[in-house]
Amino acid sequence: MRYPDTILGKIVADKEREIASKKSLISLTSLRDRPLYQRPRVSVVEAFKAQAGIIAEHKRRSPSRPSINQGLSVQEVAAGYEKAGARALSVLTDGKYFGGSLEDLLLARASCSLPLLRKDFVVDTYQITEAKAYGADFVLLIGSVLEHHEINEFAAYAQEEDMEVLLEIHQEDELPADLHPGIGLVGVNNRDLRTFEVSLETSKRLSKLIPNNRICISESGLSSKEEIDDLASHGFRGFLIGEGLMKNQAPGERLRQLIQESKSLS
Numbered sequence: 001m002r003y004p005d006t007i008l009g010k011i012v013a014d015k016e017r018e019i020a021s022k023k024s025l026i027s028l029t030s031l032r033d034r035p036l037y038q039r040p041r042v043s044v045v046e047a048f049k050a051q052a053g054i055i056a057e058h059k060r061r062s063p064s065r066p067s068i069n070q071g072l073s074v075q076e077v078a079a080g081y082e083k084a085g086a087r088a089l090s091v092l093t094d095g096k097y098f099g100g101s102l103e104d105l106l107l108a109r110a111s112c113s114l115p116l117l118r119k120d121f122v123v124d125t126y127q128i129t130e131a132k133a134y135g136a137d138f139v140l141l142i143g144s145v146l147e148h149h150e151i152n153e154f155a156a157y158a159q160e161e162d163m164e165v166l167l168e169i170h171q172e173d174e175l176p177a178d179l180h181p182g183i184g185l186v187g188v189n190n191r192d193l194r195t196f197e198v199s200l201e202t203s204k205r206l207s208k209l210i211p212n213n214r215i216c217i218s219e220s221g222l223s224s225k226e227e228i229d230d231l232a233s234h235g236f237r238g239f240l241i242g243e244g245l246m247k248n249q250a251p252g253e254r255l256r257q258l259i260q261e262s263k264s265l266s
């Protein structure tokens with residue numbers, strides 16, 4: 001673990017404990033027996049090849065924001081995002097720090113047919129099988145959590161499970177030189193997970209490093225059409241937005257407005 005004395009270090013240490021105990025209770029075989037494990041994957045890469053768009057996120061709370069909008073149900077948020085024209089849906093499944101769950105993933109899957117991201121801190125390939133068994137189509141791998149060799153090993157495992165991968169980076173040195181072909185999307189997190197500081201300049205700086213056969217996603221801190229259009233001019237094709245949508249009474253309505261107003265999305 002690279003950052004033991006930060007909130008990120010704490011989250012990862014907790015996650016490692018959580019997964020170790022889960023693995024002893026629920027086997028991979030029993031995950032693979034779940035009905036959703038057999039469901040054909042919906043490709044997020046294909047969705048973005050066709051058109052730029054937004055990965056809309058369901059997020060109740062985060063370490064930097066104790067309450068965003070706790071009253072909404074995941075079903076209404078997921079269905080609202082799909083109706084409004086989201087390209088994909090992201091659902092936080094970490095419980096302790098983000099108030100999410102695998103149950104949320106199941107409910108989201110049942111409420112929409114968009115490519116679905118399991119958003120969590122993946123520290124073990126077990127979580128990739130689990131994501132598939134609960135209805136996800138792609139998983140997040142975080143460059144500040146995993147070593148380069150782990151990123152590529154986890155991506156190979158995801159490919160065997162027929163899952164797609166969004167690799168998130170926040171610094172130059174988090175991107176492996178020999179990126180595994182299973183990593184179809186590379187996201188730049190504008191938020192530093194160690195300090196919570198947000199800067200869209202991070203996306204602009206790191207965009208130059210992303211191989212041009214990968215789909216570039218800008219993540220976090222986005223809420224306006226100006227920001228989206230500016231980032232689109234730097235090569236970004238996807239925009240991952242949580243709080244900027246979730247803080248509204250009707251997140252789907254806010255998304256619809258944003259898509260209509262932004263030159264690069266409509």
Ligand SMILES: O=P(O)(O)OC[C@@H](O)[C@@H](O)c1c[nH]c2ccccc12
Pocket residue numbers: 057059119120121142168189219220221222240241242243244
């Ligand atoms: O709510 P925001 O600022 O729009 O951010 C969404 C998303 O990018 C953020 O939730 C996120 C990006 N990477 C993460 C890793 C773990 C947990 C959460 C995240």
